[in-house]
Amino acid sequence: MINFLVIGGSGVMGQAAIKAIRKKFGNDANIIANWYGKEDPGFEIKGASKTIFGDISDPNCINKISFENKEPFDYMFYATALGEVGIPISEAKNDSISNSNRLSFDPIPILEEQLDIKTIVTYSTFYVIRHQLATYGAMGYSKEAIEKWTLEPGKSKHACIRAGLFESQSSRGIKLLLRKSAKNPENLKDPLLKSYFIGKSSKEGIKEFEEGIFKEEKEAYGDCRTNAEDLFQSHLTLFETNNPVFVNVCGRKIWLSKKPQLLKDYF
Template identity: 65%
Template sequence: MGYFLVIGGTGVMGTAAIQAVRAEFGEEAIIVANWYGKEVPGFKIEKANHTIFGDITDPKCVNEIKAISSGKFDYMFYATALGEVGFPILDTTPEQVAQSNKLSFNPIMALENTFNIGTIVTYSTFYTLKHQQCSYGAMGYSKEAIEKWAVLPGKSKRLCIRAGLFESQSSRGIKLLLRKTAKHIEDIKSPLLRSYFEGVSTSEGIQKFEKGIINEELEVYGDSPTNQESLYQAHLRMFKSDNAVFINVCGGKIWESQEPLLLKDHVTAPV
């Protein structure tokens, strides 16, 4: 049977995780899916057996989840995050990193200690690419923290799915912030980011920037952008992998790796 916990069950990654669990483990799998936002009474996450609304940093929410399976889960998929973005990673302050980690990283460690979880699956991105360096802000440090944590021994087995550009609430949020920032182009410190908005409308600049991300991913990893099917396939690959820590997916290309992406090796000067 098995119990599977999905934190962030309404997002793109959470949806892919639920879909993959159903495909791999069948209808007997018990899926507990958590979500948070503007509450909708009676809302149920598709294909989940239990839908839990609440802030995962709230002990009340954690206890409600724990009561379903006595805190025992075969897998936990941590597919939620929140941090300041829309500016260069190098410009992030320690306060912004700490605030980002409150939801994006710290609860992962807390849930590992609180629950009895066989495997914890986290999510990251290719934050060392130049287009990420100039726009991913505090989230760059939170994702690095996740990757560095993933390779350490722990109470649970730790895996991480690292994905390229895909349309999500997070990517839409970055574009919205960039649109706002571009109205004052003189304040954009990154030469790369500024180049996309010079002499064009903000809408055109956003389109050019997104195309720039795709072109860089194509150049570095061979495919882009990533879609829902690719994310689903990455989860299936993860279930079948024996030794990988990281399952990478960029466009339709999926591969395994062992090492975290370290900012100190890539993000050393403004771009």
């Protein structure tokens, strides 16, 4: 039996991973999926063999996972993150970065050390495009930590799926914070960000800002408007590639690469 662990299995990316596992490996694949939020005792993650509720940064949650599966995991997909967004990455403070890393990055090497996992798959985004540099906040540093870690040797093989903008908890959080900031656009320090909100309603500004991201992605990477199907296809590409490093997906375009995005190259 092939064993999989999906952290954040209820989210968009976690569901893309589970769907791809079922497509590639069938119903016999053993998928343990974790989620965390407002507890719902009857909740089952779609497509999973077993659902485990809990904060993955809590050792008790890792113990639950170990109890459920004594065999090695062929893959772990780490599809959860939480951190400050809505401000320029360059303005993120050390305490905010540490808070972001607590869930977005720190558990990954711990899970690698404590569990027997053949391949760990993490997730990143194109946080170095101009629009994301202006809004991705502390999460930008967490994603950079993930990308650097992807290249490090470890007990497990490391791979990372890097995706263009799609509707997610993070993107909704950015829009919510921008809506608040847009009430006083003169206080926005980033000139690009400010240009979207001066003399406009917050709704108009956010829509134009999102369109600006799509335009920049298409210019930089050849496509945009990434959706759940594109994320699903990127996971299939991962499974079909020998020793992938970065699997990039932006819209319908999927390609492989080996270099991390380093923030020092951008500010």
